[in-house]
Amino acid sequence: MKTANTAAGSGKNSNTFQSSRSRRFKSGLVGWLFVAAAVILIAAFYFYPMIQALILSFQTGTGINMKFNGLGNYQRLFTDKMFLTAVANTFIYLLFQVPIMIILAMFFSVLLNDRNLKFKGFFRTAIFLPAITSLVAYSIVFKYLFAPDGLVNAMLMNIHIINAPIQWISDPFWAKVTIIIAITWRWTGYNMIFYLSGLQNIDQSIYEAARIDGASAIRQFFSITIPLLKPIILFTSITSTIGTLQLFDEVMNITKGGPGNATTTISQYIYNLSFEYSADFGYAATVSYSIVIMIIILSFIQFKVAGDRNA
């Protein structure tokens, strides 16, 4: 390139113009090369599989005997009772678990943000600790805690709240409750951290002003804390929604989806279609894409409802 430059450069002006252009081009090239490594890797390991999965979702068959069947898989979604059960279960988790967890996380964070609280570090660690446990390990512990003759039943019976053991795992209703309790325990501390950091960004003078105006603590919470935490609420509810739609480990390990599909989630159904049943990867890809569509729709709604002014 350099030789080409000198050969072409006849006048001084054009030479400097040329070289500055080529310098800009070169620095641009170098910049692109730096990005290229990441772009190539992301394209190869994210976008390429995504496109392949999309193509796969229009095919049907088992194993390697695949053939295209147009929108057949997507039509099948609407008549597939197991898929609809899995979606219904997932949305039950979503509707009950996410609000409970977010309210709890906010509640804990406000308590822990109190400047007069002693042993703050201890409490914060204690509540955050579940978030660093392994999903499988804690699921198995929960399974034993909630067994018919497990610790929870023994405790409830000893304090005479119940007379007979609750079938936490094998009753369709209680199995869902068990899953909700488990994921709430696991993720509340994680979300609490976001609220804590959000709370620390709120200027104390706002509260002082409110106190001078005679606002009660409850009034302060609803009129100052919640509005100022709105972006965090939005963030945690979106990540929790996505997390719940992808729920897998807990259900797989605690109930295996039972009793009678009462706790199956969409992710578990995808796993079952691929590996447990008859290796129907095409339809499994279709179900995966249905999650993508649901996440997009739900996130869009949450943005519209909560985030318009902050976005």
Added chain:
Amino acid sequence: MKNWKKILLPLAASALMLSACSGGGGGDATTAGSGGSGDTEKKEITIWAWDPNFNIAALNLAKEKYAKDHPDVTINIVENAQADIVQKLNTGLNSGTTKGLPNVVLIEDYRAQNFLQSYPDAFRDMSDKIKAEDFADYKAGPTSFDGKQYGIPFDSGVTGFYVRTDYLEQAGYTVEDVTNIDWDQFIEIGKKVKEATGKAMLTQDPNDLGTLRVMLQSAGSWYLKEDGVTPNIAGNAAFKEALETYKAMFDADIVKLNSDWSQFVAAFNSGDVASVPTGNWITPSVKAEASQSGKWAVVPIPRLKDTANSINASNSGGSSWYVMNVDGQDAAADFMAATFGSDAELYQDLLSKIGVLGTLKAASGGEAYEQPDEFFGGQKIYSDFAKWTTEVPKVNFGLHTYAIEDILSAEVQNYLNGSKDVDAVMNDTQAQAEAQLK
């Protein structure tokens, strides 16, 4: 020159990253892969199986024996959980490359057809090395496809009705009274046992329909028709009786519920249930409670009362070996044929050392099988099991055992809690299965 450095650096960095990625992925392949050296002198065979106390132990015995006469063959036995093997096989075979796949793999009989049909040419036709007739008849169903014998049948899942003789005695029964009975009699005896001892007759996980499968196969029937794909639920008389019997067990209040394997085992180890009607693979778990020695007996599994062709022999589980169509397949086929495929002596060792009950007909007699077991009051349980193995009705498990079972288990819940009658349950299961299994 400076410019070149600027360009080279990111290139080198990305090359490093890429090689790091491929290194991570390839590591498995080189260790687990077949040596690919079928033509050279040194032969290497890789085998995947699960359960160190059973399948892996059996492989080690076979390997030891084979190595004496074949010093040129190296055999790598790799332990994987069954779910992992299913996943790795599926993803490996789907990717179209055989790299990283083993030479021999163990597959559960209920899943075998799924692999054989989903991945034609992935497995080696073993018809030239072994004969299907040499093995228990019922094993031919899952291990062959399209007239070709792919699998080397391995363990027998033949069922037995394990029963506590002391509880029976308290209720006024002898072992003869429970031998070759039907399930209705089983329930009646169960009620009496509960009256006399307060113990449940058996333990069940409502999510696991194993008992239903056992009842079905005793009548030579299955979830699917002979073709292995068409659901065979609605209008299946054997299925209807099995369902009704299953519900009657729960209605008679003789079932102790469990929700997983450890609770299942605990139920009989603790003496809470009077019997365990299931596959012979439960023997080691029953014997694990040494204090109950002499209190157990094993009799043939009950049959369905009104289904004429239901007999007192059935099957639950079991697996077989499959040689994969990859480099080194002939060495692997030779190994399998010489050991699990024909060596009756090996099966004596397998039984006496590990407790593996094989399905090779030539091995169903012999010293190890004639050994009385003090735990079962001196009964020759293995020779009994071997006899029942030959009687098990042959069925085609087909492609969709677990898919149907998930549909069915939801419907069975509705049936057990009384919100649906038996015909509605069968029709709905049939309709759902037809819609889903395409």
